[in-house]
Amino acid sequence: MTAGGHGFDGVERRGLMFVLSSPSGAGKTTLSRRLIEQTPGLKMSVSATTRPMRPGEVDGRDYHFIDKATFESMTERDELLEWATVFDNSYGTPRAPVDAALAAGQDVLFDIDWQGTQQLREKARDDVVSVFILPPSAAELEKRLHSRAQDSDEVIRGRMSRASHEMSHWAEYDYIVINHTIDDAFAEVQSILKAERLKRERRTGLTTFVRELQRQLET
Numbered sequence: 001m002t003a004g005g006h007g008f009d010g011v012e013r014r015g016l017m018f019v020l021s022s023p024s025g026a027g028k029t030t031l032s033r034r035l036i037e038q039t040p041g042l043k044m045s046v047s048a049t050t051r052p053m054r055p056g057e058v059d060g061r062d063y064h065f066i067d068k069a070t071f072e073s074m075t076e077r078d079e080l081l082e083w084a085t086v087f088d089n090s091y092g093t094p095r096a097p098v099d100a101a102l103a104a105g106q107d108v109l110f111d112i113d114w115q116g117t118q119q120l121r122e123k124a125r126d127d128v129v130s131v132f133i134l135p136p137s138a139a140e141l142e143k144r145l146h147s148r149a150q151d152s153d154e155v156i157r158g159r160m161s162r163a164s165h166e167m168s169h170w171a172e173y174d175y176i177v178i179n180h181t182i183d184d185a186f187a188e189v190q191s192i193l194k195a196e197r198l199k200r201e202r203r204t205g206l207t208t209f210v211r212e213l214q215r216q217l218e219t
C-alpha cells in the first residue's frame with residue numbers, strides 16, 4: 001500500500017499510517033494539531049463528515065463537511081479508505097490524499113474511531129501504528145468536553161454515555177497514552193512516532209546502506 005520515501009537520515013523507508021483514537025474529548029485533536037505543527041514529513045488525513053460544522057471549524061481544514069447524499073456516493077464509488085457511523089453522523093477517510101501522501105514518502109496522521117482503525121488494520125496491518133488516548137478520569141473527560149464549549153449539553157451527555165463503549169476497544173491498540181497534561185501526552189505520542197519511524201522492517205533502504213558501509217570497510 002505504501003511507497004518509499006527518505007527518512008531524516010537519508011535511508012529509504014516505507015511511510016506509515018499513524019492513528020489516534022479515544023473517547024470524545026480525551027485530546028486527539030489537540031495532540032494531532034501539535035504533531036502536525038512539529039513533525040516534518042507528517043500529513044493530516046482530513047476526514048469527510050455529515051456532522052454540522054462547529055464554531056471555529058474550517059471546511060477543508062478540520063473536515064470536509066458534506067451532505068448525506070455526497071457521503072453515500074463517495075462510499076459507492078469506493079472513494080473512502082474507511083468509514084463509520086459515529087454519534088449518529090457519518091465519517092470517512094478520503095482515499096486519494098492518503099495514497100498520494102504515502103506515495104510521496106510522507107507519513108499520514110488519522111484522528112478516527114475504533115471502527116475505522118479496525119478497517120485500516122485489515123487493509124494494511126504492517127503500515128498502521130495505533131495509539132489510544134485515555135483521559136485521566138471520567139470527571140476530567142466531562143470537564144474537557146464542557147471547556148471546549150462547542151457542543152450542547154445534550155451532545156455532551158450523549159458523548160459521555162458512549163465513552164465507556166469507545167474505551168472498551170483500548171486493547172486493540174499498539175500503544176496507550178493517558179492524557180494527564182498535554183505536554184507529557186504530546187511527548188509520549190511524539191516518542192512513539194519517532195521510534196516507529198526507525199523500525200528496521202520499514203527502513204527498506206538499510207540493506208543498500210549497510211552494503212555500502214561494508215564496501216567502504218573492505219576496500
Ligand SMILES: Nc1ncnc2c1ncn2[C@@H]1O[C@H](COP(=O)(O)OP(=O)(O)OP(=O)(O)O)[C@@H](O)[C@H]1O
Pocket residue numbers: 022023024025026027028029030031144145147148149179180181182183185
Ligand atoms: N491534557 C489536557 N488538559 C486539559 N485540557 C485538555 C487536555 N487535552 C485536551 N484538553 C482540552 O480538552 C478539550 C477536548 O480536546 P480535543 O478536542 O482535543 O478532544 P478530542 O479527543 O479530539 O475530541 P473529539 O473526539 O470530540 O473530537 C479541548 O478543549 C482541549 O483543549
Ligand SMILES: Nc1nc2c(ncn2[C@@H]2O[C@H](COP(=O)(O)O)[C@@H](O)[C@H]2O)c(=O)[nH]1
Pocket residue numbers: 021022023024028047048051082083084086087091092093111112113114115116117
Ligand atoms: N472511522 C472514522 N472516525 C472518524 C473519522 N473522522 C473523525 N472520526 C471520529 O469521530 C468521532 C467524533 O469526532 P468529532 O470531530 O465529531 O468530535 C471521533 O472519535 C473521531 O476520531 C473518520 O474519517 N473515520
